[in-house]
Amino acid sequence: MPMIERKHMKRVSPLFVVFGLGFLLAAYNLLNMAMHHKSPNLGAAVANGLGMSDPITQVPGNTKRTRDPGLRYHVAVTGTGAPYSQWQCRIMYYWYKKVRDMPGSDMGKFTRILHSGSPDNLIEEMPSFVVDPLPEGLDRGYIVLNRPWAFVQWLESATIEEEYILMAEPDHIFVNPLPNLAKGSHPAGYPFFYIKPADNEKIIRKFYPKDKGPVTDVDPIGNSPVIIRKSILGEIAPTWMNVSLRMKDDAETDKAFGWVLEMYAYAVASALHKVKHILRKDFMLQPPWDLEVGKNFIIHYTYGCDYSLKGELTYGKIGEWRFDKRSYLSGPPPRNLSLPPPGVPESVVRLVKMVNEATANIPRWETLNRS
Secondary structure, X not given: OOOEEEOOOOOOOOOOOOOOOOOOOOOOOXXXXXXXXXXXXXXXXXXXXXXXXXXXXXXXXXXXXXXXXOOOXXXXXXXXXXXXXXXXXXXXXHHHHHHOOOOOOOEEEEEEEEOOOOOOOOOOOOOEXXXXXXXXXXXXXXXXXXXXXXXXXXXXXXOOOOOEEEEEOOOEEEOOOOOOOOEOOEOEEOOOOOOOOXXXXXXXXXXXXXXXXXXXHOOOOOOOOEEEEHHHHHHHHHHHHHHHHHHHHOHHHHHHHHHHHHHHHHHHHHHHOOOOOEXXXXXXXXXXXXXXXXXXXXXXXXXXXXXXXXXXXXXXXXXXXXXXXXXXXXXXXXXXXXXXXXXXXXXXXXHHHHXXXXXXXXXXXXXXXXX
């Protein structure tokens, strides 16, 4: 039986409660961003990039491009007790168990950091650590602000055997065994094309002043996926928490960064601690824009996949065939989803097959997680 741990809420320090936050009801809808940034050739461009022989786009200093052999990392995912979060965590945990002990994997133990404040009906199914959410109203509807606060509490109170931590998300599926991509004090992160510190220098400078260094110190990443040494994350996490709150409280920043605000906050917090990430574009792929799985390690199914029956992508318009996690806000997707029509990229086909395998093998799939 998995160990269930509980972090009792301490009085929230003024360090973390930073002014009142402006209202923004935002979660994980990526439609506007994707439609703004995508081009007709984006999928091919990304796929071609991932096909390059060297997946590393940035190596800080003289860091060698080899991983630390044998160094296990702890897989940590934050979530809530809502059905939408639960069914994604169940699929993720299924595939974690499948690849954990495969050759090439450096995975250690797993923890779902549950920031709902109380245990839920999955605590017997997967290792969970219960932490408190932010005080009522402090996230202003932006639930992602609970993520850094959850990590602060977990790192303060949990017993974590591994030296490294992988920060993951519920909508991650491990598609290949994942080694420890970090190197010593340099974490490994995924470079997001829409995280552009240099293009937002005016805003970044509110939180990363010129005397701290050039804006290029801020990596184009979020906190996930990131493999990082536990001691370094322990230093960054409180700063990440505070920068997130300060950004949310600043109207200009809130408007500019929107749902990726917390991602920018992690990047800025890392720079404030002089931490540079090894950027690995093979860390993750994101259907439907990334077309092939290849040697990538994680499928991130945050974007909706909409296609005509001819296999043509209809992003932004509900397709004749579709898979979109937001179609299942109140309960899990059914078992045995229909496969995409001919002509749909291999990455989407692989995603649906992996979801189907998980749901076919997880007990009480269609009855446990409904609101």
